């Protein structure tokens with residue numbers, strides 16, 4: 106648990122969601138696994154109606170349909186999908202991405218104090234690409250400001266986009282976890298307004314804890330908002346194509362995020378990257394544990410012989426994963 110820094114600023118929310126909230130969230134994960142497959146079907150149907158992203162249909166349709174058993178050098182076992190589509194809005198991939206990034210961040214942030222969570226937003230926009238461009242431009246200008254440099258030693262920023270289905274407008278914003286000196290809210294707000302040339306609004310600032318980490322990288326967009334809206338889906342996928350949506354600065358630079366679009370295979374229990382790929386896992390041998398990790402429940406005599414065979418060669422070091 107990351108210590109929560111108390112503050113006298115009345116705008117800060119020092120009460121953090123209780124651990125029980127997250128435990129409960131993971132308990133209902135079993136049901137949500139089915140929801141993800143429903144959502145995947147809707148995504149495929151919406152992609153079929155798009156103008157520019159129809160080519161993604163076979164990839165998304167095949168995503169998370171076959172699984173492999175993996176083991177790390179510390180003997181942890183889990184299951185991974187054999188084919189991941191790595192499309193930003195795929196419900197399976199977004200969840201995998203946020204689990205892996207949250208695991209890394211929790212390890213990195215352990216023992217760190219004085220963390221603050223801030224949301225930087227601009228006005229809603231009809232043109233997402235332009236809105237995203239302006240937002241990052243303002244962000245760069247904020248980071249270069251004297252006030253920012255005075256208070257902030259490091260941060261991680263994740264872009265999130267919400268879509269208003271009724272109005273057809275986009276709301277791109279930046280979720281930021283920062284570390285440093287206490288930054289008074291009014292001063293931060295003024296700095297953001299200046300950086301955005303008046304378009305900006307800071308939604309809130311509050312003390313941060315482990316729960317905040319999950320909130321920060323939970324999803325790039327709420328996938329269900331784009332279902333049945335092929336034009337909006339087209340616009341979203343084009344606007345985020347090959348864009349780095351998670352970035353680190355200063356003291357957070359050692360936290361690897363470059364692979365955030367499609368993180369490599371890493372042990373979900375100990376973060377080891379020395380992992381070995383075992384056999385295929387039929388769906389009846391797959392279960393979700395209380396941490397939300399897919400487990401392969403396979404008979405040991407099958408696993409043992411596969412492991413003997415696999416380790417005749419070396420453990421497979423995943424090359425896509427940057428050094429932790």
Ligand SMILES: [Zn+2]
Nearest residue numbers: 168190195198
């Ligand atoms: Zn996928």
Ligand SMILES: [Zn+2]
Nearest residue numbers: 177181372375
């Ligand atoms: Zn492990």
